[in-house]
Amino acid sequence: MFEKTYRDRLDADLARWEADGVIAPAAAAAIRHALPPLPAGINIAVVVGIVGGLLIAAAFLAFVAAHWTEIARLLRFAILIAGMVVTSALGAWFAARGREVLADLCASIGAIIFGAGIALVGQMYHLGDDFAGGMLLWSIGALAAALLTGSRGALAVGLAAAGIWTCMRIIDAPDILHLPYLAVWLLAAGLAFAWNSRVAAHLVALAVLPWWIATSLRFDFDGPQPSFVLANSAALLFGAGLAIAAAPSPRALQLGSVLSIYGAFSLAAAAVLEVTTVDDIIRFRTGAGSAQPLWAILCGAAGVVLALVSAALTKRKGEILAACAIGLVLLAAPLWPVATAGEPWLAYAALLCAMLCLVVSGVLDDVRPRIVAGWLGIAGVIAGITWAVKGSLLARSAFLAAAGIVAVAFATALNRALPRSAR
Incomplete structure (x- = not known):
């Protein structure tokens, strides 16, 4: 790493x-x-140079902003074009001399100036109020710069603009899945795979979250439960990451391992959200509509299948438990409506078992982020059960005590079953 x-x-x-x-x-x-x-690392001279360049750029932008209304339209446009040309030339000069960090910084600034140019043209010539379309155009330009220069910063700019674009489109049309964003995301994932860059893999993993969150929240209060939709998205991200990492390629291993890490933390977050939102600690849904749409259920099922496929390819026992963790978090969704008359004890048990499986999975595969995600999930689920609005506190304390006894018994059996060297 x-x-x-x-x-x-x-x-x-x-x-x-x-x-x-x-x-x-x-x-x-x-x-x-x-x-x-x-x-080559980033030494003190490079850091000072970056700070100096940013200060000069900020001074230039402040000067232009102070005299913006006094500058003619064509001159404004020329200034932005000159900014992109200068940053591109500087980036090429730095790249030719092996200054990869400074070259990446120049490409990133050029991508930002390109977005400012789009906003300027729209403001000067009173173009349509399609702000989301402008963000898409900015994203395309930034991703093109990333493709041509290999700049991770330009990739971050492009993905950020694409995230704003898809969120706005989802808000404008909440009844339609905004699938075009997935094409942009797959392009960025292809770049991360081709570059074999862990930084790019992190950017790609982060970029998928806004689409899923906005998609889960696009429904009205009588629609599907957002936490269940997010659980399915986490399942797909986790399972797909494990399956990609199982491919016989170092590039796939790096990209898949990063995606699986984000999937594990997303799964833990979804488990906590299921407890806190469904039990009305935080109210997201008031109606009795379907808990989750069919396409989300299929995504969750695909995550379980992909995790099992990865376990079959890698022969890792921890990945089998990872698939169990995914399945148990998804199982909690249909268990909640069953217990409408009382507290959902089965759902609570499924979530606690899921987070325990996640921890054990990380221990067996020696994947520390998975262990951390599981422990955070256990803490969040226990807190959610303890402070749930429904039911009596005495019943919840008895449930937690029983769950603790079962966990201790399971730990004892596991300790005896494992070889001494693996304990």
């Missing part, structure tokens, strides 16, 4: 193994020689 940290740890391990006689000095030297050189 962090190349410098990995190299330092590897050097320390090699020195210790060599001192203990585990490996020969020649083998340690061969391993060090086989490693590629470290990429």
